[in-house]
Amino acid sequence: MLRSLTISILLITTSIFSVAEETKQDSSSDAKPRHVILIIGDGMDDHQITIARNYLVGASGHLALDQMALRSTSQILTTEDKSDGKPVYVADSANTATTMATGVITSRGRIATAPGSNKAIVTIAELAQAAGYRTGIVSTASVTDATPAAFAAHISFRMCENPDVMPDVSYKDIHIGDCIDEMKTHGGTGSISEQLAESALDVLLGGGSKHFAPTAEGSSDSVRQLAESNGFQVVTTVAELQAAEIGRRTLGLFSESTMPVRLRGENGRAAEAPEPSLLNYVHQYLGDVTQPEIMNCEPNPGFASTPSLKQMADAALAHLSHENERGFFLMIESASIDKESHKRHPCGSIGEVEQLNEALTSALDFARENPRTLILVTADHSQAAQLIPNESLFAEFPIPVYSPGKLARIRTPEGGIMAVNYATNNFFMEEHTGANVPLFANDEGLGRVPAFIQQPQIFTISRDYLGL
Amino acid sequence: MLRSLTISILLITTSIFSVAEETKQDSSSDAKPRHVILIIGDGMDDHQITIARNYLVGASGHLALDQMALRSTSQILTTEDKSDGKPVYVADSANTATTMATGVITSRGRIATAPGSNKAIVTIAELAQAAGYRTGIVSTASVTDATPAAFAAHISFRMCENPDVMPDVSYKDIHIGDCIDEMKTHGGTGSISEQLAESALDVLLGGGSKHFAPTAEGSSDSVRQLAESNGFQVVTTVAELQAAEIGRRTLGLFSESTMPVRLRGENGRAAEAPEPSLLNYVHQYLGDVTQPEIMNCEPNPGFASTPSLKQMADAALAHLSHENERGFFLMIESASIDKESHKRHPCGSIGEVEQLNEALTSALDFARENPRTLILVTADHSQAAQLIPNESLFAEFPIPVYSPGKLARIRTPEGGIMAVNYATNNFFMEEHTGANVPLFANDEGLGRVPAFIQQPQIFTISRDYLGL
Numbered sequence: 001m002l003r004s005l006t007i008s009i010l011l012i013t014t015s016i017f018s019v020a021e022e023t024k025q026d027s028s029s030d031a032k033p034r035h036v037i038l039i040i041g042d043g044m045d046d047h048q049i050t051i052a053r054n055y056l057v058g059a060s061g062h063l064a065l066d067q068m069a070l071r072s073t074s075q076i077l078t079t080e081d082k083s084d085g086k087p088v089y090v091a092d093s094a095n096t097a098t099t100m101a102t103g104v105i106t107s108r109g110r111i112a113t114a115p116g117s118n119k120a121i122v123t124i125a126e127l128a129q130a131a132g133y134r135t136g137i138v139s140t141a142s143v144t145d146a147t148p149a150a151f152a153a154h155i156s157f158r159m160c161e162n163p164d165v166m167p168d169v170s171y172k173d174i175h176i177g178d179c180i181d182e183m184k185t186h187g188g189t190g191s192i193s194e195q196l197a198e199s200a201l202d203v204l205l206g207g208g209s210k211h212f213a214p215t216a217e218g219s220s221d222s223v224r225q226l227a228e229s230n231g232f233q234v235v236t237t238v239a240e241l242q243a244a245e246i247g248r249r250t251l252g253l254f255s256e257s258t259m260p261v262r263l264r265g266e267n268g269r270a271a272e273a274p275e276p277s278l279l280n281y282v283h284q285y286l287g288d289v290t291q292p293e294i295m296n297c298e299p300n301p302g303f304a305s306t307p308s309l310k311q312m313a314d315a316a317l318a319h320l321s322h323e324n325e326r327g328f329f330l331m332i333e334s335a336s337i338d339k340e341s342h343k344r345h346p347c348g349s350i351g352e353v354e355q356l357n358e359a360l361t362s363a364l365d366f367a368r369e370n371p372r373t374l375i376l377v378t379a380d381h382s383q384a385a386q387l388i389p390n391e392s393l394f395a396e397f398p399i400p401v402y403s404p405g406k407l408a409r410i411r412t413p414e415g416g417i418m419a420v421n422y423a424t425n426n427f428f429m430e431e432h433t434g435a436n437v438p439l440f441a442n443d444e445g446l447g448r449v450p451a452f453i454q455q456p457q458i459f460t461i462s463r464d465y466l467g468l
Numbered sequence: 469m470l471r472s473l474t475i476s477i478l479l480i481t482t483s484i485f486s487v488a489e490e491t492k493q494d495s496s497s498d499a500k501p502r503h504v505i506l507i508i509g510d511g512m513d514d515h516q517i518t519i520a521r522n523y524l525v526g527a528s529g530h531l532a533l534d535q536m537a538l539r540s541t542s543q544i545l546t547t548e549d550k551s552d553g554k555p556v557y558v559a560d561s562a563n564t565a566t567t568m569a570t571g572v573i574t575s576r577g578r579i580a581t582a583p584g585s586n587k588a589i590v591t592i593a594e595l596a597q598a599a600g601y602r603t604g605i606v607s608t609a610s611v612t613d614a615t616p617a618a619f620a621a622h623i624s625f626r627m628c629e630n631p632d633v634m635p636d637v638s639y640k641d642i643h644i645g646d647c648i649d650e651m652k653t654h655g656g657t658g659s660i661s662e663q664l665a666e667s668a669l670d671v672l673l674g675g676g677s678k679h680f681a682p683t684a685e686g687s688s689d690s691v692r693q694l695a696e697s698n699g700f701q702v703v704t705t706v707a708e709l710q711a712a713e714i715g716r717r718t719l720g721l722f723s724e725s726t727m728p729v730r731l732r733g734e735n736g737r738a739a740e741a742p743e744p745s746l747l748n749y750v751h752q753y754l755g756d757v758t759q760p761e762i763m764n765c766e767p768n769p770g771f772a773s774t775p776s777l778k779q780m781a782d783a784a785l786a787h788l789s790h791e792n793e794r795g796f797f798l799m800i801e802s803a804s805i806d807k808e809s810h811k812r813h814p815c816g817s818i819g820e821v822e823q824l825n826e827a828l829t830s831a832l833d834f835a836r837e838n839p840r841t842l843i844l845v846t847a848d849h850s851q852a853a854q855l856i857p858n859e860s861l862f863a864e865f866p867i868p869v870y871s872p873g874k875l876a877r878i879r880t881p882e883g884g885i886m887a888v889n890y891a892t893n894n895f896f897m898e899e900h901t902g903a904n905v906p907l908f909a910n911d912e913g914l915g916r917v918p919a920f921i922q923q924p925q926i927f928t929i930s931r932d933y934l935g936l
Contacts, residue, residue: 045514045903046513046514046541046850046903046904046905047850047901047902047903049903049904050543050902050903050904051902053543054555054557054902058555059543059545059555059557060543060545060555060922062920066541066543066920067920068919068920069919070919071539071540071541071919071920072539073514073534073539073906075518075521075527075528075534077527077528086882086883086884087522087526087527087528087880087882087884088857088858088859088884089522089527089855089857089858089884089885089886089887090855090856090857090858090861090887092861108861171865174864174865174866176864177864284894382514382515382855384854386852386854386892386901387557387558387850387901387902387903388558388892388893388899388900388901388902389556389557389558389899389900389902390556390557390558391556392893392895392899393558393560393576393897393899393900394893394895394897394899396642396644396645397639397642397895398642399895400894401893401894401895402893402894403891403892403893403894404872404873404891404893404894405872405873405891412555414554414555415554416554416555416556416557417557418557418902419557419558421891421892423871423872423873423889423891423892424854424856424871424889424891425856425860425862425869425870425871425872426752426868426869426870426871426872427860427862427865427867427869429861429862431856431857431860431861431862432856432857432861433515433854433855433856434515434518434519434522434855434856434857434886435513435514435515435517435518435855436514436517436518437514438541440919451536451537451538451539451908452530452534452535452536452539454528
């Protein structure tokens, strides 16, 4: 019943953009299955990749990412929140995930809804479901977070992750927004977790169990129970994930909120402000400066208790490909490259690039066995961290030269010192940045992915590959 | 005489790396000419490109750069100044230009010399000359600046640009370094300008006349006169450049030092520090902040009096291709993308990306007429500017959120506001950054330029294309 409901929504919403008229490069009319695996490194720009590469495999080393057959760039597009808005030059993960999921450019904070209205926009996952493909979403964030949500839910404001917060999303008593008009009692489709619980997804793995604990609107059941009623088996540990009935619809909720990251700074250290001497306050060319102490990265203790991104990707691939003659669409997100960068945790981001790189090797292994598999790897937007010189280019000048922001100096396994700077703002969370971002494809992308794309083309390339 | 001297130096220095053993993809045995045009945007990373694109053609527009057939990435490699040094994670333009010119990884500040020694390393231009190709260098910097110098000179320290400074390079009475051991009176090869004057280059166009004014070591002639004795016609204005004898060796010196840039901030404004209110000094969550006023970019008055990069590129292409059955190697640099970014001048950098983009259209036009032309476009290293949100991602919080560095807010022709942040240090010049950088190629690069390269491969790809 819920599947057919979803499909009827599709048929209405599809009309807002012209799928039918466009030329298809690919056809799904033949019998063999086709697969798209879209891997998103949240905030994974060239700084994040270079910082991670330097640490993980050395300055002259290669990640699996670096060995992809094709490299392109993705032009990130964001608009003001009105139907004919001016461009906004820096995105958030909600509008960019919407663009990748739907091919439509929207405004910051929106989940698969149009700018200036709350009109739902059909997603690649919904189109694939309607055409008989299986669909899956894997993320190290809460599955209700912006990137995963935009592939299977529709709402005006990304923070409306569960029914309890719909009337008032606040942070430390500051009202941030709400989704009152989209509550079920007002004829809306409800919060993100409710929409996911009622979705036709086959696999949904990540964090965010706290968003499935509240009571669903108009029901006495929790959102988790709603998902179970909708046919999901729910797993919460690595053991349960591995013991799950293969091929059955699966919801994995492995942590309360964002999943623990793999690496952290020594004793949990973040980037820190350099400390100029008193004399330096008299004049910036006087005195001296104490730079943050050099540190190592270390394993984050919480990480071991939850599945890795690769373990989740492997499980998703097994479920989606089991006795499947049609194929699937799978989105895999390494979410905390971005989240750790907001917190000025370079070691955290490094470990999450490593997680993405490992999940990519699983995807590449799958594609070797299943050649009609298009793998796309990209970022949604660029991020705050900058790799700056540990020894300033101006070190010969007898004055203190230092970052005005926060700095981490990391000892790399190859014996270098890597300085990572965070200086986009004075807040407790860094800003995103606005550069175009890398896009990689496996050899199935050759001839399908040009050297330069606009972010909406990630949708059209995926759609065309699946013949949707 | 000077040409044969140069060639004999080559034969000695070639032995330090193994050209002979490597497989050549291309052969120069056939009769038709081959050409390599290497275009370097100094500091032109994805932030610089995106900032320039947003301003010049709009957020969803395309530069000529974006329409190149192939996009790759270049892994930047730098070492400590010793023969077996550890990696250094942020480069300068001297070591990266050396790497592109020679295929050898070296230390910051070096011009085509080996780390830990002053041993000269043969350059692609010298190899091409020895094989009968013409060679040219065009830059908006002084022709003695690091990037152009590294293709045709050899010295331990990039600031040794003319004979007068060899014993003591200083800035405001601060001794920065010297090249005493490399003075001709000590058996060395002299300063950069002297080496260029004595080089076998066919075309050398840019700024830096002040480095050709001093008396050459061991001579009563100026360095400019030394160049004239070596067969160069010297031109100093657009009119002289256009009237120059076609096909004759040409040295163009169009300004004292770096050439004037095309654009500047309104009334010459740079990025400026946001100004928090007094209360904000009590606690960062109190008070408010005055952001720098929004500004337009405007033409830089000095620019009109000198040739554009495109005019210089056109002249170089005409000279190098005139009655030339062999082919040529030409390096074209837009130098002040970097220099303006050091000075926190986003409009300046934007105009210099535009200059590069125009010179690229000249190269593409040439390649259409001369299909055996490989065009590579890349940056030498990434740079300080970051495109950050004009409206913070955290604007809903009732506290002042602002950059700890310097910020410019630019009104774009399409009506948006673009915020460019400079915050790598507190000095009067920003630092470089350490991310891998874009590499573009025309269709001659397909099958020759992989999706990921190490920066030394820019040398080997060029060398192989010319069959050297």
